[in-house]
Amino acid sequence: VYLLREKGYFRGLNNMIKLDYRYYDEMIIGQENGLNLQEEFDKYKDTIAHIIADLNKRKDKPGQWLQWMNLGYSEETVWYVKEYAAMVQGRFDNILVLGIGGSALGGIAVTEALLKPYWNLLTPEQRNDLPRIFFLDNIDPDTIAGLLKVLDLKKTLVNVITKSGSTAETMSQFMIVKNILEQELGDEYRYNIVSTTDKKTGILRQISEQEGYKTFVVPDDVGGRFSVFSAVGLLPFALVGIDIDEIMNGIKDMDLALKNTDIKENIAAQNALIHYLMDTKKGKNLSVMMPYSSRLKYVSDWYVQLWAESLGKNKDKDGNDVHIGPTPIKALGATDQHSQIQLYNEGPNDKVINFIRVAEFDNTLEIPNIFEYTGIGYLGGKTINQLINAEADSTRVALSDYGRPTVTITLDRVDGYNVAQLLYMLEVQTAIAGELYNINTFNQPGVEQAKNYTYALMGRVGYEESAQALKEKFCLLYTSPSPRDRSVS
Ligand code: PA5
Numbered sequence: 001v002y003l004l005r006e007k008g009y010f011r012g013l014n015n016m017i018k019l020d021y022r023y024y025d026e027m028i029i030g031q032e033n034g035l036n037l038q039e040e041f042d043k044y045k046d047t048i049a050h051i052i053a054d055l056n057k058r059k060d061k062p063g064q065w066l067q068w069m070n071l072g073y074s075e076e077t078v079w080y081v082k083e084y085a086a087m088v089q090g091r092f093d094n095i096l097v098l099g100i101g102g103s104a105l106g107g108i109a110v111t112e113a114l115l116k117p118y119w120n121l122l123t124p125e126q127r128n129d130l131p132r133i134f135f136l137d138n139i140d141p142d143t144i145a146g147l148l149k150v151l152d153l154k155k156t157l158v159n160v161i162t163k164s165g166s167t168a169e170t171m172s173q174f175m176i177v178k179n180i181l182e183q184e185l186g187d188e189y190r191y192n193i194v195s196t197t198d199k200k201t202g203i204l205r206q207i208s209e210q211e212g213y214k215t216f217v218v219p220d221d222v223g224g225r226f227s228v229f230s231a232v233g234l235l236p237f238a239l240v241g242i243d244i245d246e247i248m249n250g251i252k253d254m255d256l257a258l259k260n261t262d263i264k265e266n267i268a269a270q271n272a273l274i275h276y277l278m279d280t281k282k283g284k285n286l287s288v289m290m291p292y293s294s295r296l297k298y299v300s301d302w303y304v305q306l307w308a309e310s311l312g313k314n315k316d317k318d319g320n321d322v323h324i325g326p327t328p329i330k331a332l333g334a335t336d337q338h339s340q341i342q343l344y345n346e347g348p349n350d351k352v353i354n355f356i357r358v359a360e361f362d363n364t365l366e367i368p369n370i371f372e373y374t375g376i377g378y379l380g381g382k383t384i385n386q387l388i389n390a391e392a393d394s395t396r397v398a399l400s401d402y403g404r405p406t407v408t409i410t411l412d413r414v415d416g417y418n419v420a421q422l423l424y425m426l427e428v429q430t431a432i433a434g435e436l437y438n439i440n441t442f443n444q445p446g447v448e449q450a451k452n453y454t455y456a457l458m459g460r461v462g463y464e465e466s467a468q469a470l471k472e473k474f475c476l477l478y479t480s481p482s483p484r485d486r487s488v489s
Contacts, residue, residue: 016257017421019267020408023400024274024352033284033349033403035277041263041270048269049261051435055428056259065442067219068226068427072251074219077231078244084194084214085238092157092192093124095133095239096147098177099161099232100169102224103196104137105305106233106423107161109298111135113419114242117295130241131157139169144176153181153192157239160195161232163218165202168454174204196231223442225306226427229420243416250420258428268425271354271407272432275326278352278405285326288344291356292333292392295414299356300330303426310430312446313439324437326352334391341395345402353399355408356422357392361385362413 026034059066071077097107111133116122120132134147158177162170181189196216197204208215216231218224227233229251234244263269278284287307289300312325331340333355344351367387369380379387396406409425411418434441456466 015412015417016253017267017412017418017425018410019270020410021270021274023396023406023408024278029400029403029405033282033405035274035281035405037274040273040277044273045263047436048263048266048273048432051432052259052261052266052269055431055435062221065221065223065226066431067221068223068229069255071219071222071229072248072255072424074230077216077234078248081216081231081234081238081244084216084235088157088239090129092131093155094151094157095131095236096151096153096156096158096177097133097135097161097236098158098170098173099135100137100167101305101309102227103161103163103167103170103232104135105225105298105302106228107236108135108137109296109302109423110228110233110237110247110419111240111242112298113295113414114237114416115240119240128241131239133236133240136173137169139172144173148177148180153177154184156192158193159236159239160193160204161197161218162202162204163198163222163224163227163232165197165204165206168451168458171204194235196235223444225302225309226442228302228423246416247420250417251424253417254421254424254428258425267409268428269432271409272429272436274405274407275352275429276433276436279324279326284350284352284405286329286351287326288329288331288340288351288353289356290331290333290336290353292388293356293358293361293414294332296356296358296419297332299419299422300332302423304328304330306426306430309444309447310434310441311437311439313437313443314446316438317440318438322437322439324439333395334388337391337395341399344404345399349402349404351404353404353406355392355396355406357389357408357410358414359410360413 021037022028024035025037028034055066055069058064059069097104099107111119115133116126119127120134134151136144136147158174158181160170160174160177165171178189178193181192185192190212193211194214194216195204195208196218197208199205199217199220205215207213216235218227218232219230222230224232229247234247237247238244258266258268260266263273275287289303291297291299307326307328312327314321314323316322316324329351331353344353363385365384367379367382367384371377371380392408396408399406409422411422431441452463452466453470456463456470459467
């Protein structure tokens with residue numbers, strides 16, 4: 001550890017995010033709903049040790065989809081990203097990211113967490129002349145049209161991100177934006193586009209090469225929902241001035257900590273096992289992610305995709321029908337205390353609730369002592385900081401009074417180092433949970449069928465059978481195959 005620290009690889013346990021799982025224990029929430037954690041940890045000691053060792057052994061092997069475990073060490077990507085960000089600095093007022101699912105959610109989560117709040121409303125001086133950033137991760141025509149009305153595309157760098165290179169939502173947005181850019185800038189339009197896609201395959205790769213765009217790579221064996229620390233996330237982060245070295249340090253330190261095969265020392269393994277046992281032994285298969293920090297609000301959206309797409313599977317690795325997967329739910333503290341907590345306290349006891357708590361906020365906001373009314377006078381002289389954490393703690397205790405299990409992840413502060421640790425920890429937790437469920441964490445066959453029907457409805461060549469099936473099933477109108485669809489993949 002000393003040598004690693006000397007090399008700048010390890011900043012020590014004190015700075016690491018912490019997991020408090022006491023409120024899962026049967027001693028606190030009772031035997032019916034709680035677990036005898038020490039007993040379970042002992043029982044699963046060897047299984048967990050084997051899973052962690054095996055993940056680390058397999059991570060470099062092609063086809064295992066575990067390359068995301070190496071992203072913290074990809075110095076080359078960091079170098080290229082920084083070089084490009086420095087080259088375009090000052091040239092654009094806006095960054096527009098086009099992507100969906102894993103190609104957008106990590107970027108949204110991290111930029112919301114790390115940029116100054118209301119970044120896009122700040123003046124250029126307040127943003128240190130760094131660009132504003134917008135993510136288009138849906139295909140609502142009104143939103144797209146609305147955004148295009150407020151953005152001057154000539155002064156916008158468009159980062160189109162798709163690993164497959166053909167995702168309909170992303171590519172349709174791209175076609176609209178490219179068309180406008182070309183009309184406004186002529187041949188020069190290509191300098192307003194940077195694509196992030198597969199190294200070799202996919203239509204976006206072909207277009208990028210033909211048109212001469214600057215491109216970044218989504219590495220092999222990194223699935224979309226595990227790609228936030230590849231160029232998918234790092235490029236947008238660097239373009240708006242986020243310190244990506246701090247992020248890499250957070251991942252590396254967490255990776256080192258999570259290589260520990262002892263469940264008593266490994267927070268990702270602990271939370272994975274707790275969730276797995278709560279589901280399989282106690283029938284609690286809903287997982288709520290509830291940060292008490294608005295800046296971490298979109299970490300919940302990212303977690304929902306990670307947990308849902310990774311763990312919701314109908315077959316296990318041996319081919320048995322299992323139809324398993326805990327359902328993730330997003331919530332925000334303290335806001336959702338006034339919307340969801342009634343259900344969580346008194347409704348079905350089928351959830352595990354993950355609190356995220358921030359020890360130290362960037363600002364301390366005092367509540368002025370201006371009223372003496374009994375109902376609100378007590379607030380005067382306290383801080384909003386005290387209030388939000390008091391609400392997190394009291395909600396946790398109230399939930400435990402009702403026999404509801406909660407776990408609390410604490411970040412020292414919301415910065416790149418801590419946020420990277422949090423996301424990486426949740427990725428490893430997901431991979432370990434997948435092994436416990438004995439499923440393939442890294443595929444998503446369940447999203448294909450609806451995609452095929454969309455292609456059929458939109459007239460993509462090769463999807464005539466799906467179109468016929470749709471017609472027979474629902475008598476839906478569909479478009480004939482489009483002559484312009486030169487399908488290559
Ligand atoms: O996690 C995943 O693999 C998906 O959510 C993808 O990220 C999403 O479907 C977008 O795919 P692509 O990056 O190929 O456009």
